[in-house]
Every structure is written in structure tokens, then in C-alpha cells.
Amino acid sequence: MFDHVRIYGEPLRCVDCLFARQRIGVFGVQLISGFSTSNIRGDLYGGLTAAVVALPLALAFGVSSGVGAIAGLYGAIFVGLFAALFGGTPSQVSGPTGPMTVVMAAVFTQFVAIDPNSGPILAFTVVIMGGAFQALFGLLRLGKYITLVPFPVISGFMSGIGVIIILLQLGPLLGHAAPGGVIDAVEALPAFIEQTNLSALLLGLLSLATLFFLPRRLATLIPSPLVALIIGTLLSLFLLRDDSLTVIGEIPTGLPSLQWPTFNADLFQEMVQAALMLAALGSVDSLLTSLVADNMTKTHHNSDRELVGQGIGNMVAGLFGGLPGAGATMRTVVNIRAGGKTPISGSVHALALLAIVLGAGPLAENIPHAVLAGILIKVGIDIIDWKFLQRLHRAPMFVVVLMLLVFGLTVFVDLVTAVLAGVFLANIITVKRLADTQIAAVQVISDADDEHDLLNARENEVLRQAAGRILLYHFNGPVSYGAAKGIIQKLQQAQKHDALILDFSRVPMIDVSTAMAIEDMIVDSQAACREVYVIGTNDVVHNVLSRMQILRLLPERCLHEQRESALEAAYSHLDKVIAG
Structure with a gap:
């Protein structure tokens, strides 16, 4: 009966009903x-x-x-x-x-x-x-x-x-x-x-x-x-x-x-x-x-x-x-x-x-x-x-060093320096580990001779027909600013292609740093006369790319919801360019 009441932004659930009378004060404010x-x-x-x-x-x-x-x-x-x-x-x-x-x-x-x-x-x-x-x-x-x-x-x-x-x-x-x-x-x-x-x-x-x-x-x-x-x-x-x-x-x-x-x-x-x-x-x-x-x-x-x-x-x-x-x-x-x-x-x-x-x-x-x-x-x-x-001797070396560093700074320097230094170092290492995981999760697919579980039969067929001219860059999971530089370096290792497809179908969110890295990928590919396609962006990813004015670098025909349609569009465009 109290589900419609919100207290400090939180709904008052049924489990709270025991104290409901005492908890609600004037105009529903929890006193x-x-x-x-x-x-x-x-x-x-x-x-x-x-x-x-x-x-x-x-x-x-x-x-x-x-x-x-x-x-x-x-x-x-x-x-x-x-x-x-x-x-x-x-x-x-x-x-x-x-x-x-x-x-x-x-x-x-x-x-x-x-x-x-x-x-x-x-x-x-x-x-x-x-x-x-x-x-x-x-x-x-x-x-x-x-x-x-x-x-x-x-x-x-x-x-x-x-x-x-x-x-x-x-x-x-x-x-x-x-x-x-x-x-x-x-x-x-x-x-x-x-x-x-x-x-x-x-x-x-x-x-x-x-x-x-x-x-x-x-x-x-x-x-x-x-x-x-x-x-x-x-x-x-x-x-x-x-x-x-x-x-x-x-x-x-x-x-x-x-x-x-x-x-x-x-x-x-x-x-x-x-x-x-x-x-x-x-x-x-x-x-x-x-x-x-x-x-x-x-x-x-x-x-x-x-x-x-x-x-x-x-x-x-x-x-x-x-x-x-x-x-x-x-x-x-x-x-x-x-x-x-x-x-x-x-x-x-x-x-x-x-x-x-x-x-x-x-x-x-x-x-x-x-x-x-x-x-x-x-x-x-x-x-x-x-x-x-x-159990300190069983912990990873970085954890031991971090703990002892904060301990020493707390005792012999001051508490502010200890906490700030500890949090900064811990976050730097955490960001690095997350970035490595995110970069490793990126799949770069161009080999026409391999069957890829990620792709359906038609998508594999298009890649085989393209004979390596299409590079599919598949992001897997969230991509943070720590991984931005790494994803560009990973792309630079695969230069033999005529079209690049950036697949965001499994990306729940990106940040501005990642969006700027995406822009560099698009600009560099276009400078090398490569077609770039963006597919599978959800509302969050699409809004970030739009606000940073990155999607305007691409024509409408290069924006797709499905991977299969993007592969076929890329293959068809490449055939027209070759025929022309």
C-alpha cells in the first residue's frame, strides 16, 4: 500500500511497512x-x-x-x-x-x-x-x-x-x-x-x-x-x-x-x-x-x-x-x-x-x-x-606494496597523502587491468578461410567472398578510456583491407575517450580510402557518438543495425568500386 511513496528517492517497499507510520513525517519526508x-x-x-x-x-x-x-x-x-x-x-x-x-x-x-x-x-x-x-x-x-x-x-x-x-x-x-x-x-x-x-x-x-x-x-x-x-x-x-x-x-x-x-x-x-x-x-x-x-x-x-x-x-x-x-x-x-x-x-x-x-x-x-x-x-x-x-605474504606483490605504502604514509607523512596516493595507484592498476581485458576481448575478423562462431552462415559466406578486403572489428563488452589507445593499435596491425566494419552490437556503453579513439579510426581509414561502417549501436553508445559529432563523418548508408546487412553493403560497394 506504500509502494507509491518515495523517500529520499527510494520507494518505500513492503518490507518497510513495520515502521511505516513512524518513518513517514510531514508530506512523506522520512524524519x-x-x-x-x-x-x-x-x-x-x-x-x-x-x-x-x-x-x-x-x-x-x-x-x-x-x-x-x-x-x-x-x-x-x-x-x-x-x-x-x-x-x-x-x-x-x-x-x-x-x-x-x-x-x-x-x-x-x-x-x-x-x-x-x-x-x-x-x-x-x-x-x-x-x-x-x-x-x-x-x-x-x-x-x-x-x-x-x-x-x-x-x-x-x-x-x-x-x-x-x-x-x-x-x-x-x-x-x-x-x-x-x-x-x-x-x-x-x-x-x-x-x-x-x-x-x-x-x-x-x-x-x-x-x-x-x-x-x-x-x-x-x-x-x-x-x-x-x-x-x-x-x-x-x-x-x-x-x-x-x-x-x-x-x-x-x-x-x-x-x-x-x-x-x-x-x-x-x-x-x-x-x-x-x-x-x-x-x-x-x-x-x-x-x-x-x-x-x-x-x-x-x-x-x-x-x-x-x-x-x-x-x-x-x-x-x-x-x-x-x-x-x-x-x-x-x-x-x-x-x-x-x-x-x-x-x-x-x-x-x-x-x-x-x-x-x-x-x-x-x-x-x-x-x-x-x-x-x-x-x-x-x-x-x-x-x-x-x-595473510599478507599470500597476496599479490602489488597488493602488498600498496598496503605497506599506505601504511607507511599514514604513520610517517599524513593521512591525506596516504589515502590519495593509495587510491590513485589502485585505480591506475585497475584501469590498466580492465583495459587489457577489454582490448583482449576485441575480435578482428578478416580471414575468409576461417569459420567464426560469432557470425552466422551468411556472414561467413560474405567474408569468404570478400577475400580479406573487409575487416570486421567486433567490440565485446564495455570499452573504457583505458582501452582507447589499445584498440587503435590493434587495428593498425591489420592494414590489408578495403572496408572496416565497427561492430558495437555487444557494447553496453562507451566513454568520451573511446569515442575520440573511434573518430581517429574512422578518419585514418577514410584517409586510406577505406569505407567505414558502424553497426549495432544501442541508445547509450549512439548518444555518445552523436554528441561528439562522430557519426556525421559517415554517410547514412554506412550506419546499420544488423551485422549481416552491413557486410553485404560493404561487399556490394567494393564490387561497384572495382567494376567502376
Whole structure:
């Protein structure tokens, strides 16, 4: 009964009828994707469980970013709430993630170093701009393209992010302040080891051990990050009592104040670049988590709507001084396993964290940095793509080189360069392989002595009668720009003919580069006094050739729908030329 309704360009199918009433708002606009009160108990429990998992991670990400623990909580609250309300993955829980925190730390450090006074505001303006770009990606319906990044690039990138997180947390684990970047962390490591704070190291290692070895039965009741946080904090307060331990310190309570965006004309290019990086990374991170949620719930998310929701969440987070976020895989999995299915669970997760900020902020002030470092090192270890690394030696050499290149650029250069270089190289190789396949699929038929399965009896007979004077150039499948030069070279290898037939009967599409290569083939053949015939063009191919004004090079008698009629026309014309 809802087949006639279209939402975000997609028809509302019968399988959606369960949530139809709640999904359709004013004038058929979908307000909250997948909203339903039929699973309220599971959503409440899932949201609360996800909040318990998110609390220590948000604090750790906030401290790691350099902005402060409260920024991590604000990010979890605002991104979590608005991405749930306006996103396209009902069961997804969003908030600060490892990759987003790494980028935000770099952005914050960059702008504070340039201008200590306005740098923090510029950094949060970048977060707002990144959210706006994300929403724009969704409105432009780019969601389906963002997850097309090749797997070796994603693997190298994510593994690099994991290593960055680990290297940056080695300092706090040993009782020292986190260095500004990866190179600084590596250079400072010998001094950190030499001046190790044993209390901090003990707490960090205890946190790591808790995360790795907490019994699974207990972990289902209380998430291991929270257990590590509680044990480490209590141990530092009542047993160690080491004044040299650095702790989170004062955490503001109450609602955050609004921070209007500020722009700097001299830094605008850097701000746009950083915002695009946040937007691209957040989009990939979120949509990959959406795929995990789909696999667990046997549903299908709306990629474009998810980008809009994530963008709105990040814009609001930036306005209130929160870290940027994305779909968080760990929190989403915990939510689904605890029974969360609809956006209510993501909203409950955010509201529960808001309640903590409003009333329980002082309880987190004594959490040692070393405990958070242990939690984040576990996050970094989990982000590394161990599954693919274990099989890296079995992969083709190009895949290995590509993955390691992206990994190295991510860790030691920057994330933008890593992704752009990886995608560029992967696409170049892919285009080359596709071009080779397309060129190999082209059949050049002129031998009158052979029977060709492609041709019927009459067509074979015409070729035999032509005695090699007709060359049939049969394209097979789509022809892309990568194959354009190759198809010309293949034609140049067969010069002994008086007529050329270009057979597009099995070509679903061509691009402009291919069309221009076709023009060169026609012009060169006509210059050599050869007749050229074009046959079998469908609407797509015909439109491209027409728009590029290529078909006007040929008279009407040289345009045919069927191969047989073109062969007979070519043979008849050649006979007339010889007779004349």
C-alpha cells in the first residue's frame, strides 16, 4: 500500500511497512529512519550498555586529542544523538573514534601552534566545516561511492591509524605527557623509557591486562573498558597514592556553551583541507560500520542519509566544543548484541552520557592518564588489520606494496597523502587491468578461410567472398578510456583491407575517450580510402557518438543495425568500386 511513496528517492517497499507510520513525517519526508517503539526494552538496554562502553573511550579520546576529556564526552553526546535521529542506520551508535581522534589531534595541534589564542576555535570551526561537507556528500548521493576505496588502501590506512594511536600513548603509559606527533613520540621514547614512572606503567599494564583477560562472562555484564577504568582509578586513589601520576583533572559540569565558528582568511585553505579530511574519513568510517550493522541485523542502511546524519552530528558537536565522530563499530556491536535495533538506542546512549556530564563529572577527575593510555593502546591494537596482515605474504606483490605504502604514509607523512596516493595507484592498476581485458576481448575478423562462431552462415559466406578486403572489428563488452589507445593499435596491425566494419552490437556503453579513439579510426581509414561502417549501436553508445559529432563523418548508408546487412553493403560497394 506504500509502494507509491518515495523517500529520499527510494520507494518505500513492503518490507518497510513495520515502521511505516513512524518513518513517514510531514508530506512523506522520512524524519527518523527505522524508528519504532515495538522494541523499547531492547533499545533502552542496548543504549545504556553502549553508553557504559562509550564513557571510558570518550574520556580517553578527549585526552588523547589534546582538547580535553570533556570534548570527548561532548562529541559522544552530540554526534551520537543527531546521527541516531537523522542517520540512515537505525542500530548504529556514533561518537568519537580512533581514526577521527588522530585527525582531530593533528588539526588541533596545527592551529594552536599557529595561533594559541584563536587556534582552538579554528579547530572546532574545522569540525563544523567537516560536518557540512559530510552532509553535502549525502545530499549529492555520494554514499555509494565512498565505500569503493580498495581494500588494501583501507587495510593499510586503518593499520597505520592503529600504530599511530599506540605510539602516541606510549608516553602517557610510561608516565609522561603525550608528544605532539608520531616522529616526536618515536624520538622521545628512549628518554621516556629511561625515566619511566613505575606507578603509571603499573596502572597502564593493569588496564591492558584487564581488557585482554577479563572473563567473557563478566565482560557481558560490565564492559571491560569500564572495569579497567574503575580498577585503575581506585588503585591509584587508595593504594598507590603517587602524586606524580597525572590525572584528567577538573571536568566542567552542565551544558556546554555555544561556540560560533571563526574563519581566518590566511588559513582558509588549510581549514578546508582539514575539513575535507575529517569528512572523508568520517564518511568511510561510518559507512563501514553501517555494513557491520547490516550484517548483524540483516537489514540495509541508507548510505546517503547516514552521511547527512553524521554531518549534522559533527556540525552540532563543533558548535559545542565536541570531538568529531563517526559510526563506532565496538559500540554499535555492543548495542545490537544487547538488543538495540532502532534509533532510540543511539539516542539513549547519548542522553545517558549527557546525564553523566550534568551530574557525575567530578567522579572522573581522578582518572589517571596511564589508565586511559592502556585503554587506547587496546583500541589501537584492535584497529590494526591483523586478519589481513597474517595473510599478507599470500597476496599479490602489488597488493602488498600498496598496503605497506599506505601504511607507511599514514604513520610517517599524513593521512591525506596516504589515502590519495593509495587510491590513485589502485585505480591506475585497475584501469590498466580492465583495459587489457577489454582490448583482449576485441575480435578482428578478416580471414575468409576461417569459420567464426560469432557470425552466422551468411556472414561467413560474405567474408569468404570478400577475400580479406573487409575487416570486421567486433567490440565485446564495455570499452573504457583505458582501452582507447589499445584498440587503435590493434587495428593498425591489420592494414590489408578495403572496408572496416565497427561492430558495437555487444557494447553496453562507451566513454568520451573511446569515442575520440573511434573518430581517429574512422578518419585514418577514410584517409586510406577505406569505407567505414558502424553497426549495432544501442541508445547509450549512439548518444555518445552523436554528441561528439562522430557519426556525421559517415554517410547514412554506412550506419546499420544488423551485422549481416552491413557486410553485404560493404561487399556490394567494393564490387561497384572495382567494376567502376
